[in-house]
Amino acid sequence: xxxxxxxxxxxxxxxxxxxxxxxxxxxxxxxxxxxxxxxxxxxxxxxxxxxxxxxxxxxxxxxxxxxxxxxxxxxxxxxxxxxxxxxxxxxxxxxxxxxxxxxxxxxxxxxxxxxxxxxxxxxxxxxxxxxxxxxxxxx
Amino acid sequence: xxxxxxxxxxxxxxxxxxxxxxxxxxxxxxxxxxxxxxxxxxxxxxxxxxxxxxxxxxxxxxxxxxxxxxxxxxxxxxxxxxxxxxxxxxxxxxxxxxxxxxxxxxxxxxxxxxxxxxxxxxxxxxxxxxxxxxxxxxxxxxxxxxxxxxxxxxxxxxxxxxxxxxxxxxxxxxxxxxxxxxxxxxxxxxxxxxxxxxxxxxxxxxxxxxxxxxxxxxxxxxxxxxxxxxxxxxxxxxxxxxxxxxxxxxxxxxxxxxxxxxxxxxxxxxxxxxxxxxxxxxxxxxxxxxxxxxxxxxxxxxxxxxxxxxxxxxxxxxxxxxxxxxxxxxxxxxxxxxxxxxxxxxxxxxxxxxxxxxxxxxxxxxxxxxxxxxxxxxxxxxxxxxxxxxxxxxxxxxxxxxxxxxxxxxxxxxxxxxxxxxxxxxxxxxxxxxxxxxxxxxxxxxxxxxxxxxxxxxxxxxxxxxxxxxxxxxxxxxxxxxxxxxxxxxxxxxxxxxxxxxxxxxxxxxxxxxxxxxxxxxxxxxxxxxxxxxxxxxxxxxxxxxxxxxxxxxxxxxxxxxxxxxxxxxxxxxxxxxxxxxxxxxxxxxxxxxxxxxxxxxxxxx
Numbered sequence: 001x002x003x004x005x006x007x008x009x010x011x012x013x014x015x016x017x018x019x020x021x022x023x024x025x026x027x028x029x030x031x032x033x034x035x036x037x038x039x040x041x042x043x044x045x046x047x048x049x050x051x052x053x054x055x056x057x058x059x060x061x062x063x064x065x066x067x068x069x070x071x072x073x074x075x076x077x078x079x080x081x082x083x084x085x086x087x088x089x090x091x092x093x094x095x096x097x098x099x100x101x102x103x104x105x106x107x108x109x110x111x112x113x114x115x116x117x118x119x120x121x122x123x124x125x126x127x128x129x130x131x132x133x134x135x136x137x138x139x
Numbered sequence: 140x141x142x143x144x145x146x147x148x149x150x151x152x153x154x155x156x157x158x159x160x161x162x163x164x165x166x167x168x169x170x171x172x173x174x175x176x177x178x179x180x181x182x183x184x185x186x187x188x189x190x191x192x193x194x195x196x197x198x199x200x201x202x203x204x205x206x207x208x209x210x211x212x213x214x215x216x217x218x219x220x221x222x223x224x225x226x227x228x229x230x231x232x233x234x235x236x237x238x239x240x241x242x243x244x245x246x247x248x249x250x251x252x253x254x255x256x257x258x259x260x261x262x263x264x265x266x267x268x269x270x271x272x273x274x275x276x277x278x279x280x281x282x283x284x285x286x287x288x289x290x291x292x293x294x295x296x297x298x299x300x301x302x303x304x305x306x307x308x309x310x311x312x313x314x315x316x317x318x319x320x321x322x323x324x325x326x327x328x329x330x331x332x333x334x335x336x337x338x339x340x341x342x343x344x345x346x347x348x349x350x351x352x353x354x355x356x357x358x359x360x361x362x363x364x365x366x367x368x369x370x371x372x373x374x375x376x377x378x379x380x381x382x383x384x385x386x387x388x389x390x391x392x393x394x395x396x397x398x399x400x401x402x403x404x405x406x407x408x409x410x411x412x413x414x415x416x417x418x419x420x421x422x423x424x425x426x427x428x429x430x431x432x433x434x435x436x437x438x439x440x441x442x443x444x445x446x447x448x449x450x451x452x453x454x455x456x457x458x459x460x461x462x463x464x465x466x467x468x469x470x471x472x473x474x475x476x477x478x479x480x481x482x483x484x485x486x487x488x489x490x491x492x493x494x495x496x497x498x499x500x501x502x503x504x505x506x507x508x509x510x511x512x513x514x515x516x517x518x519x520x521x522x523x524x525x526x527x528x529x530x531x532x533x534x535x536x537x538x539x540x541x542x543x544x545x546x547x548x549x550x551x552x553x554x555x556x557x558x559x560x561x562x563x564x565x566x567x568x569x570x571x572x573x574x575x576x577x578x579x580x581x582x583x584x585x586x587x588x589x590x591x592x593x594x595x596x597x598x599x600x601x602x603x604x605x606x607x608x609x610x611x612x613x614x615x616x617x618x619x620x621x622x623x624x625x626x627x628x629x630x631x632x633x634x635x636x637x638x639x640x641x642x643x644x645x646x647x648x649x650x651x652x653x654x655x656x657x658x659x660x661x662x663x664x665x666x667x668x669x670x671x672x673x674x675x676x677x678x679x680x681x682x683x684x685x686x687x688x689x690x691x692x693x694x695x696x697x698x699x700x701x702x703x704x705x706x707x708x709x710x711x712x713x714x715x716x717x718x719x720x721x722x723x724x725x726x727x728x729x730x731x732x733x734x735x736x737x738x739x740x741x742x743x744x745x
Contacts, residue, residue: 034697037694038719049683076650082683122687128679128680
């Protein structure tokens with residue numbers, strides 16, 4: 001584990017304050033939190049897209065969320081609800097991550113890996129042919 | 140008969156009428172024109188059909204117009220009728236005046252004028268109506284005009300105050316849709332621009348009952364958007380074709396007159412014999428490029444009007460160019476079932492396609508837009524960016540993270556003394572001057588579209604483009620910063636903030652446009668029927684992909700603004716920002732490319 005941590009973190013510690021002299025570097029936690037939250041929001045958007053394709057009640061719930069939360073949301077049907085959920089996951093996730101990481105040195109390599117993974121998985125969940133296959137498998 | 144007129148100053152208007160055959164000292168019948176106004180109107184009732192009347196106008200009792208004469212519409216028993224169809228005379232006043240002069244010179248004066256819409260460039264601008272009436276004054280003083288509302292009328296109150304069209308017998312659609320009889324013909328004007336026309340709507344219900352009620356052998360329907368049109372850029376409105384053609388065939392509509400496309404086209408639709416469709420939009424507006432599809436029987440690009448005559452069961456149509464030459468003469472007859480079929484047409488006349496050279500393309504107004512675009516995005520902008528992004532010799536303070544930091548490396552900008560830079564600057568300035576010269580003569584409405592939805596689409600695309608460009612520039616800057624040779628952090632911060640703002644605007648506007656696409660019986664339903672893959676890939680996937688840039692751009696902007704110059708000291712954070720900006724740029728290309736593909740659906744979507 002220590003070897004993996006060394007490989008993935010310039011500080012050798014994942015999500016831990018480094019043992020170097022205080023004030024030598026500014027904490028990079030806020031940057032990691034912003035980027036991770038963006039990836040989380042995008043992943044949430046893809047996740048809701050998958051759930052609404054698989055579960056009819058979820059789609060109805062998303063329609064309701066969109067209608068309640070967005071002006072003119074009733075015209076956007078489930079798409080509006082997915083936007084709202086994605087937006088909420090992004091902003092709430094950012095808030096939580098920022099509070100947890102703001103005074104930490106974080107492995108930015110790991111941050112980048114998680115971020116890119118989120119975007120790639122979400123892209124797959126946006127892609128209608130793949131989504132259709134997943135929907136058929138689930139049903 | 141309604142007479143409308145305008146005066147420079149407000150006055151109490153009145154209209155005086157008497158039969159044209161009356162003795163010179165015969166009394167005038169006076170009709171009050173209402174309260175003191177500059178836009179006067181008076182309606183005269185009790186007139187004999189098919190009869191000429193002299194009329195004159197007074198303002199505050201003072202005679203302001205004399206010697207005018209109109210003819211009332213023919214009686215139902217009449218077996219002949221002559222009328223003119225024209226449209227889209229907006230914007231270019233000189234060809235508009237030529238067309239009007241030619242109508243005035245008709246050997247058999249038309250008994251009425253059918254206008255297919257777009258009378259002025261912008262219906263809300265009163266000065267344009269002044270120009271319209273200045274040009275049309277002599278013609279309209281003697282011939283009644285029955286317009287259909289076009290998209291350029293902008294649904295403006297000025298349009299409805301100006302024209303007193305017949306009532307439609309309902310409490311809805313006042314002035315938007317109506318019908319009237321003239322001799323053997325029944326005319327129906329529809330509003331396909333600002334009012335719903337799909338089955339189940341009030342206008343559709345009214346149209347069906349109106350068609351069912353009429354007993355006239357000739358039935359003409361006219362409106363603005365053409366269901367059959369091979370020209371570009373507008374093409375056919377498949378939505379209207381799907382909504383209306385069945386009804387037209389059921390109730391034996393004789394012919395359909397439309398505009399919007401600034402050309403002449405005669406097309407044959409469905410049915411046996413096929414239903415006749417005419418596009419007559421050559422009244423003066425900038426001309427469009429003709430095309431040919433299976434339904435096209437004749438088309439040409441010219442300023443013109445359409446002369447229509449009825450003699451018994453025979454109908455003739457002839458196109459008349461502004462120079463007086465005639466084209467596409469057609470003869471049609473009503474069959475035993477009351478359907479109109481073409482019996483003689485100059486079918487050997489080829490479709491006249493304009494021969495365009497590169498010079499013609501550049502000289503055309505649309506060409507100017509293209510050249511302007513090409514210059515701006517291909518030359519001026521990239522070269523202009525060389526000012527903002529030019530490499531500078533700057534002090535680099537490399538203090539990388541980690542206890543085992545490599546030794547500081549001094550960086551020398553290899554481009555700082557590049558001699559090509561002044562040449563590029565000069566080229567930028569020259570390009571900008573050429574662009575500035577082109578812009579004043581460029582009709583921006585060709586670029587932005589003619590209605591609210593088109594304008595929103597164009598703005599959406601422009602914002603998407605600006606997002607892509609700013610993201611690409613920011614990604615380049617980010618890489619250079621991460622490689623310790625970057626431009627000023629301020630430049631990156633401003634660019635990435637602009638990208639974030641663009642992403643927000645694109646997402647918001649995309650929502651509005653997508654809701655229009657999703658509406659019931661809207662483009663989505665049509666597309667799912669015709670090309671479901673286009674719906675899933677081009678629209679569904681694009682709408683999600685279009686949301687991704689927002690969190691990415693905001694995250695990048697936040698990090699850059701928070702860390703500012705400290706980014707130079709922590710290359711790991713800068714590398715992370717570079718990565719986010721790279722993904723952002725990629726995710727800008729994706730929806731923009733899909734959006735470009737959507738524009739190729741013009742032939743499928745209305």
